[in-house]
Amino acid sequence: MVTKKGGVARKTGAPAHIAATRAGTLKDVALLAGVSISTVSRALTGKGLISEQTEKRIRQAAEAANYRPNTLARGLKTQRSRLIGLMVHNLVGTSHRLLAEVAQQRLGAAGFQVILCVTGDDAEQEARFLTTMENYRAEGLIVIPTGRNGPQLAKFAQAGVPVIAVIRRQEEQALETILHANEEGAQAGTRYLLDLGHRDIGFIVGRADTTSGRERYVGHVRALTEAGLRPDPSRIHFGAYRPETGFRACEAMLANGRRPTAIFVANHEASMGAMRFIRERAIDVPEDLSLLCYEDTPWFAWNKPAITVVDSGPQRIAELAVERLLMRLDGVPTQLEHRVDAALVIRESCAAPA
Structure with missing residues (x-):
């Protein structure tokens, strides 16, 4: 695109059809960087031999074009969404809150994106979330089940998607389960x-x-x-x-x-x-x-x-749930049940009756 300033013609860096207010495409990035679409794809995914100078130019062009990768489309093509579904009843309970914190930290560090659903112990909300995770090809699930959508959870396990049930057992389904004592x-x-x-x-x-x-x-x-x-x-x-x-x-x-x-x-x-x-x-x-x-x-x-x-032992429950999911993603076989010990912590609120 050509503009005039002070009577002098000047070229801008972006083609006229790239609007700053919308997300750009791979084609837009390729035009800006002066390379092929396949070269852009290799640079942004870290695959293929590309010079450092070219890669830098492509990343600058991607930023200028407001390019955002289509994670869903990539997942459909590669069968790897890098998404993990995490389902808890609330964030009031210490076990639930720590589970969310530990899962986000450790799974994020392993390259996964955690999608959290707070169901309120509502079976319909649980069913909707599980359907969404199926549609987005989630690679694993950590769930505190309501107990009312067992067949839907079993469908993931049957498809080879690891499912870790926490705090509650999903009756009549052979899911790996982590429980309190x-x-x-x-x-x-x-x-x-x-x-x-x-x-x-x-x-x-x-x-x-x-x-x-x-x-x-x-x-x-x-x-x-x-x-x-x-x-x-x-x-x-x-x-x-x-x-x-x-x-x-x-x-x-x-x-x-x-x-x-x-x-x-x-x-x-x-x-x-x-x-x-x-x-x-x-x-x-x-x-x-x-x-x-x-x-x-x-x-x-x-x-x-x-x-x-x-x-x-809510911290150990959370850590064990994430450890077992990562192990299952690496192909380690299912273990049906784990128990985390309880401990009495004596403070000041109990005494002999008056």
Whole structure:
């Protein structure tokens, strides 16, 4: 293109048909750099012998043309999308948040792009995300499954796409799964409260149809039974993995005349709601009520009083999930199940009953 300035004709660097407001094509870059389209392609993908000077000119031309590679088209051609799907229920739970952070860091360093979906434990949202990952030819998945789209997840595994299920088992599907030591953790927490002298313990746990909810309930009941106690259904509250579950359960147990002397919140998200209720009602911990939570988070240690927890090892869960996915991508065979140990962390929120 030719312009005039002060009566002197001058040439600009870009052809007239390249608009700065749109993304350029390989052809545009080739015209700007004065090379063939195939040379541009080799330079931008790092394939082929190209001089340093030519490669520099091509990259400058790509920037001037506002060129962006079509990752989807490249994936369809090469069958390698470099995309990993990561699906969690929320970013409130420590396990979920750390999983997202570790996956982004380590998979990104390995050359993959992580696509995150926060499902809210909604099966329809999960199904839509899985369809999108199938359409974009995702090379692997790390999922906290809702439990309601097993056949769709199995379809990936059958096609040779590694799927790592975390925290929950996808029933009836042979997916590689990484789980907390749920029964042992809940049993250890309940035993600790029993050893302090508590006999009236409220227990707030996740949904009964999930791996963690079901197994933590079993561990709690086992500890009570070993102590010669019969579980009281009015002291056991199942619920969704949300803060309001803890608030409503505490309201049911603490708003009447016969209060438990301790509450074990074995649903991490529900811990926030339980602590809100206790704070709003000015209940003193541990003088009036001992409080034990499941899954550690930094602010539990900063709270006054610091919260005693069953630490479920969320950092190790996240690291193991990513390690196993990378190993599977390298052809290492499936291992059906892994367990990460739980540990009791004693702080200030539990004491002998008054």
